[in-house]
Amino acid sequence: MVSIKDVAAHAGVSPGTVSNVLNRPGKVAPATRERVEAAIRELGFVRHGSASTLRAGHSRTIGLSVIDIGNPFFTEVAAGVEDVASELGYAVILGNSAGSPDKEDRNLRVLAEHRVRGVLITPSGEDSGRLDRLREHGISVVLVDHPAHRPDQCAVAVDDVAGGRAAVAHLLARGARSVVCVTGPLTIRQCVERRDGARAALRGAGLDPAELRVVEAATMTARAGEKAAAELLAGALPEAVFCANDLLALGVLRALLRAGVRVPEDVALIGYDDIDFAAASTVSLSSMRQPTYQLGRIATELLLDECDNPDTHAHQHIMFQPELVARESTQ
Amino acid sequence: MVSIKDVAAHAGVSPGTVSNVLNRPGKVAPATRERVEAAIRELGFVRHGSASTLRAGHSRTIGLSVIDIGNPFFTEVAAGVEDVASELGYAVILGNSAGSPDKEDRNLRVLAEHRVRGVLITPSGEDSGRLDRLREHGISVVLVDHPAHRPDQCAVAVDDVAGGRAAVAHLLARGARSVVCVTGPLTIRQCVERRDGARAALRGAGLDPAELRVVEAATMTARAGEKAAAELLAGALPEAVFCANDLLALGVLRALLRAGVRVPEDVALIGYDDIDFAAASTVSLSSMRQPTYQLGRIATELLLDECDNPDTHAHQHIMFQPELVARESTQ
DNA sequence: CCCTGCTGGTGAAACGTTCTACCCATAGGG
DNA sequence: CCCTATGGGTAGAACGTTTCACCAGCAGGG
Known part of the structure; x- marks a missing residue:
């Protein structure tokens, strides 16, 4: 394993100079730089990241923790994160909670x-304690698709209450009176807020929000959606169904169609996230669009700005508004 | 920032003992272990991974490099990788090529x-030089969804020629005589082999393989599939279309339906990968199923076995067979 | 009572960088 | 001609672990 010392010896300089060539090439005379670079190539030297992290006290790595990497919503967020990170020379460690x-x-x-430089996280619960502990260890945290826990922190979110309200308002405008909300685990903030938005829409239409039937699925996947639909099919069907995300909605859709229920004639259906596949499904799916890729990009830009310019950095709380996309499933 | 020394001082032992508690708890007397563990908790100590990597010479991290993290095929592979890695206490650094x-x-x-312990990679080209260079640096490499470059290397793959052959044989058995193959970049091995399999199927049916029209899309996404379909729609329509993956197929499907072409009555369509969304699309999509999650799991098990038991490890070349899943799009 | 072996523990030397203090020319200002 | 600044370089001390050689005590065998 070839180290900076071997390179130094080979180029006839000191290790410090090699380090300068690597990190501050401007500070070293062109001729010597040439020689060092040649030595690096000839010896096939590759810098030991851990050693440099150890000495420098920080690494060029960030962490990304998401709730479900199988959900296209999060992959698109991750794509945004990865693009920005790699533009700025950072590596990304991915965690799937x-x-x-x-x-x-x-x-x-x-x-x-x-000792990642910072962490981007879509927290799965509301306990911010461990995030605070990260900050105590000097690791910046930016919340993704989640409002800030505290003022001295960046966060990029989308207004989920407004989204839930718009989705259900759309169902009601279409004439539906009985609405079921198929949600994921109510430990997830997004699920709670979208449901609350749904209730607000009922209230807005002069209906009793308590009338909203809520079916809580164990996970936010298509398979869980199919199960939830089975539960619906066991009783009297509602006129409309609002799902907390598109995967659930696609599962519900599949189960309804298999049972001979027509969508949207018998039951109208709307999802959330507007993943690519929503437009391509059997009955194309109405949904709430979010600026997914941008969410990842902007969160990463904020995080890296906080890391690289700690003095000038201003914490920001960004809140996007989701947008209704009406398709066949609510025609 | 609290280090192992602080813990040692707080517990009244030497740093070496703390290290032993961390790495070989059996070697230290229960009473002292207790004391050290208490100190760790009280001080909120968290081990500095870079320091230990530096000293130990290797890290508990592996790399995963995939071609397109936006493709559900790769996310499912990644899920398999992540599950095994985290079971064995390894972290995963994700790279999207x-x-x-x-x-x-x-x-x-x-x-x-x-200095990752090893790398899992679905190489995007055929140049194995840089992978060999990794091995020279002591980093094990396991190929995922790709046959081995060399005997002293593990690889987990699926027989793409057989898959292409089965897919097109299915189209031919259904009565189609003119078949178009919509493929991704022919720099990608999978695309080449699936096309070759398609040709083999034509040969097998007594047709001229040169008759297979090949449309090469720039990327393997739904959008690229739509573009490719536009090209098809410009001329005489074939009786059947074989796409190199499901994303392309979903794009082709969308474009055909929008143009008023009936699937499968006018054009039969089959994809590849059998991602979840294939079954849920407008016209449910026939496809070639691969053991995707298993691909990730097994590759990771092989890699970590190679890392943790270098002496007993036997290199393996595993080749799965894909399986035809016939749905509406080829009824 | 000496020797051997075991258990539980210590001290200090690495690992490969980065960084600070320092050095030596040479150049230019006064 | 001295003094200071500057550019380009060096030496060596960190950074926080792990590991190896070593040691102290103690038990048991001869």
Whole structure:
């Protein structure tokens, strides 16, 4: 394994100079720089990141912790994160919490051990304690798709209450009177707020929000959506269904169609996130669009700005508004 | 920032003992272990991964480099990887090459600098030189969804020629005589082999393989599929279309339906990968199913076995067979 | 009572960088 | 001609672990 010392010896300079060539090439005379660079190439030297992290006290790595990497919503967020990070020379360590606080904890511990520069996280619960602990260890945290826990922190979110309200308002405007909300675990903030938005829409239409039937699925996947639909099919069908995300909605859709229920004639259906596949499904799916890729990009830009310019950095709380996309499933 | 020394002082032992508590708890007397663990909790100590990597010479981290993290095929592979890795206490650094060899190179360099224990990669090209260079640096490499470059290397793959052959044989058995193959970049091995399989199927049916019209899309996404379909719609329509993956197929499907072409009555359509959304699309999509999650799991198990038991490890070349899933799009 | 072996523990030397203090020319200002 | 500044370089001390050699005590065998 070739180290900076070998390079130094080979180029006839001191290790310090090699380090300068690597980190501050301007500070070293062109001729010597040439020689060092040649030595690096000839010896196939590659810098030992851990050594440099150890000495420098910080690494060029950030962590990304999401709830479900199988959900296209999060992959698109991750794509935005990755693009910005790699533009600025940062590596990304990905953690998938799969909705389990335990797993999230383990992932955060790994990130802390790696002394990542910062962490982007869509928290799966409301416990901000461990995030505060990260900050105490000098690791910046930016919340993604989640409002800020505290003022001295950046966060990029989308207004989920407004989204839920708009979705259900759309169903009501279409004439539906009985609405079911198929949600994911109510430990997830997004689910709670979208449901609350749905209730607000009922209230807005002069209906009793308590009338909203809520079916809570164990996960936010298509399979869980199918199960939830089975529960609906067991009783009297509602006129409309609002799902907390598109995966659930696609599962509900599949189960309804298989049972001979027509969408939207018998039951109208709307999802949330507007993932690519929503437009391509059997009956194309109405949904609430979010600036997903931008969410990832902007969060990463904020995080890296906070890391690289700690003095000039101003914390920001950004809140996007979702947008209704009406398709066949609510025609 | 609290270090192992602070813990040692607080517990009244030497740093070496703390290290033993961390890494070989059996070697230290229960009473002292208790004391050290208490100190760790009280001080909120978290081990500095870089320091331990530096000293130990290797880290508990692996790299995963995929071609397109936006493709559900790769997310499912990643899920398999992540599950095994986290079971065994490894972290995963994710790299998305987005089909660009440059980006792949940059990602591999980052992984090399991090001194990852090993790398799982679905190579985007056929150049194995940089992978060999990784091995020279003591980083094990396991190929995912790609046959081995060399005997002293593990690889987990799926028989793409057989898959292409089965897919097109299915189209032919259904009565189609003119078949178009919509493929991704022919720099990607999977695309080449699936096309070759398609040709083999034509040969097998007594047709001229040169008759297979091949449309090469720039990327393997739904959008690229739509573009490719536009090209098809400009001329005489074939009786059947075979797409190199489901994203392309979903794009082709969308464009055909929008143009008023009936699927499968006018044109039969089959994709590849059998991602979840294939079954849920407008016209449910026939596809070739692969053991995607298993691909990730097994590759990771092989890699970590190679890392943790280098002496007993036996290199394996695993080749799965894909399975035809016939749905509406080829009824 | 000496020797041997075991258990539980210590001290200090690495690992490969980065960074600070320092050095030596040479150049220019007064 | 001295004094200071500057550019380009060096030496060596960190950074926080792990590991290896070593040691102290103690038990048991001869």
